[in-house]
Amino acid sequence: MTKGKQLSVSAIRNGTVIDHIPAKNLFRVISILGLDKFDHQITFGTNLDSTKLGQKAIIKVSEKTFVGDEINRIALVAPEARLNFIKDYEVVEKSIVKVPLEISGITKCVNPKCITNNEDVMTKFHVINKNGEISLKCHYCEKITDQEHMSAEI
Amino acid sequence: MNHRNLVSINDFSKEEILRIVELAAEFENNPKPGLLNGKVIATLFFEPSTRTRLSFESAVNRLGGRIVGFTDASSSSTSKGESLKDTILTVNNYSDLIVMRHPLEGAALYASEVSSIPIVNAGDGANQHPTQTLLDLYSIKKTQGSLENMNIFLVGDLKYGRTVHSLLMAMSHFNATFNFISPPELRMPDEYKMHLDNLGLKYYEHSDFTDIISRADIVYMTRVQRERFSDPMEYEKVKNVYVLKKEMLENTKANMKVLHPLPRVNEISTDVDDSEKAYYFTQALNGVYTRQAIIASLLGLIK
Ligand SMILES: [Zn+2]
Numbered sequence: 001m002t003k004g005k006q007l008s009v010s011a012i013r014n015g016t017v018i019d020h021i022p023a024k025n026l027f028r029v030i031s032i033l034g035l036d037k038f039d040h041q042i043t044f045g046t047n048l049d050s051t052k053l054g055q056k057a058i059i060k061v062s063e064k065t066f067v068g069d070e071i072n073r074i075a076l077v078a079p080e081a082r083l084n085f086i087k088d089y090e091v092v093e094k095s096i097v098k099v100p101l102e103i104s105g106i107t108k109c110v111n112p113k114c115i116t117n118n119e120d121v122m123t124k125f126h127v128i129n130k131n132g133e134i135s136l137k138c139h140y141c142e143k144i145t146d147q148e149h150m151s152a153e154i
Numbered sequence: 155m156n157h158r159n160l161v162s163i164n165d166f167s168k169e170e171i172l173r174i175v176e177l178a179a180e181f182e183n184n185p186k187p188g189l190l191n192g193k194v195i196a197t198l199f200f201e202p203s204t205r206t207r208l209s210f211e212s213a214v215n216r217l218g219g220r221i222v223g224f225t226d227a228s229s230s231s232t233s234k235g236e237s238l239k240d241t242i243l244t245v246n247n248y249s250d251l252i253v254m255r256h257p258l259e260g261a262a263l264y265a266s267e268v269s270s271i272p273i274v275n276a277g278d279g280a281n282q283h284p285t286q287t288l289l290d291l292y293s294i295k296k297t298q299g300s301l302e303n304m305n306i307f308l309v310g311d312l313k314y315g316r317t318v319h320s321l322l323m324a325m326s327h328f329n330a331t332f333n334f335i336s337p338p339e340l341r342m343p344d345e346y347k348m349h350l351d352n353l354g355l356k357y358y359e360h361s362d363f364t365d366i367i368s369r370a371d372i373v374y375m376t377r378v379q380r381e382r383f384s385d386p387m388e389y390e391k392v393k394n395v396y397v398l399k400k401e402m403l404e405n406t407k408a409n410m411k412v413l414h415p416l417p418r419v420n421e422i423s424t425d426v427d428d429s430e431k432a433y434y435f436t437q438a439l440n441g442v443y444t445r446q447a448i449i450a451s452l453l454g455l456i457k
Binding site for chain 2: 111113114115116118119120121138139140141142143144
C-alpha cells in the first residue's frame with residue numbers, strides 16, 4: 001500500500017477509504033452515508049492538512065464497498081472526494097464521486113409550502129450544476145434550494 | 155398527446171401546447187355533447203376556488219360527464235387527517251380522471267405519481283395552474299390568429315403572480331416580446347428574466363403605466379394585493395396606479411385585447427367592459443373549451 005498520508009489514520013484490511021472530504025463536512029458525509037448506524041469498524045481523521053482543501057477529513061469503512069448512487073449522494077458536500085477500495089490492505093480500485101443528476105432524501109426542500117414538508121413524501125431534486133456551484137431544483141414544487149440552505153438542513 | 159397528466163405547463167412542448175389550443179378551437183366550433191357519457195370526473199378542491207371549479211364542472215357537464223368531489227378541505231376526509239395519497243387512491247376507485255386544487259406546492263405532481271388515473275392540476279399553491287395558461291394561450295390565438303411574435307404587456311403583481319409567470323414560460327416558445335409594468339416592489343423575478351435572456355427574447359421593464367401600451371397586442375392585467383406589501387404606505391401609493399381606464403385604450407392597436415385571469419377588483423375600470431378590446435369575460439368562456447380539450451385528450455378520447 002502507499003505509505004505516508006493514508007497512515008495518519010490506521011489502515012484497514014478490507015473496505016473503502018473516502019479521502020478529500022472538506023473537514024467541515026465530515027459529519028454530514030457520515031450522516032448522508034448512514035455510517036452512524038453502521039456495524040463494522042469505522043475510523044476517521046479530520047483537520048488533516050490538504051494542499052487542495054486546506055483542512056480535509058478521511059473516513060475508512062471496513063467491510064463495505066460503496067458503489068454508484070450510494071456514494072454519489074455525498075457529492076453535494078464533498079464534490080472532490082476520492083474513493084480507494086481496499087482488499088488485503090491493498091488499494092484494488094480507485095474512484096471519484098460524480099455529481100448525480102437527481103438526488104433523493106438527503107436534504108429538505110427550502111419551501112415550507114412544499115408537499116414534501118407537509119406530507120410523508122420523500123424529497124427528490126434535480127441537480128443544477130453551474131460551474132461547480134450546485135443547487136437543487138425540487139422535483140415537486142420547482143423551487144430552488146441553494147448550497148447555503150442545504151447546509152442548514154443536512 | 156403523450157402526457158397522462160397535466161401538472162405543469164413546463165412539461166409541455168411547443169407542439170403539445172399548440173395541439174391543446176387547436177383542440178380547444180375544435181370543441182368550440184363543434185360541440186361534442188356525448189363525449190364523456192358514462193365517465194365520472196372527480197373535482198377535489200382541497201382549497202376553495204369557485205371560479206375554477208365552475209369552469210371545470212361546466213366543461214364536463216357540457217360533454218355529458220358526471221362529477222363527484224368536494225369543494226373545500228373541511229368537507230373532505232382531509233379534515234380528519236387523511237393523507238393526500240390515501241385520498242387519491244380512494245378516489246381512483248370512483249372516477250376516471252381527477253381535477254385537483256391544493257394549497258401545497260407539488261401536491262398535483264405527487265398525486266400524479268400515486269394515482270392510477272389522470273390528474274389535472276387546477277392550481278397547487280403558488281406553483282402552477284396550467285389550465286389557466288392554456289386558456290390564456292387559446293384566447294391569444296383566437297384573437298390574434300397566431301401565437302407567434304406577440305408584444306405582450308404584463309401589468310400589476312409580476313413578483314408573486316403565478317399566472318404571469320406561467321404565461322411568460324409558455325409564450326417564450328413563440329418569439330414573444332415582453333413588457334413588464336409593475337410597482338418596483340413587485341417586479342418580475344430574475345429567474346424569468348434570465349430565462350428570456352437565455353432564449354434571446356426581448357423584454358422591457360416599466361414602473362409607469364402609461365400610453366406605452368399603444369404598442370401592445372395583448373395587455374394582461376393582474377391584481378395588486380394589499381397583503382403583498384410589507385409597508386401599507388407603499389400599497390396606498392400604488393393601489394390606484396396600475397389601473398386600466400377606458401381613455402388609455404384610445405391609441406392602442408386595433409387588434410389589441412385586454413386579458414385578466416379574474417376575479418377583478420379595481421384594476422380594470424368597469425367602463426372598459428364595453429370596449430371591444432375588453433376580452434376577459436370571453437377569456438373565461440374559452441376556459442371551458444380549453445378544459446374540455448385537456449380532459450378529452452388526457453382520457454385518450456381524442457387524438
Ligand atoms: Zn419542494
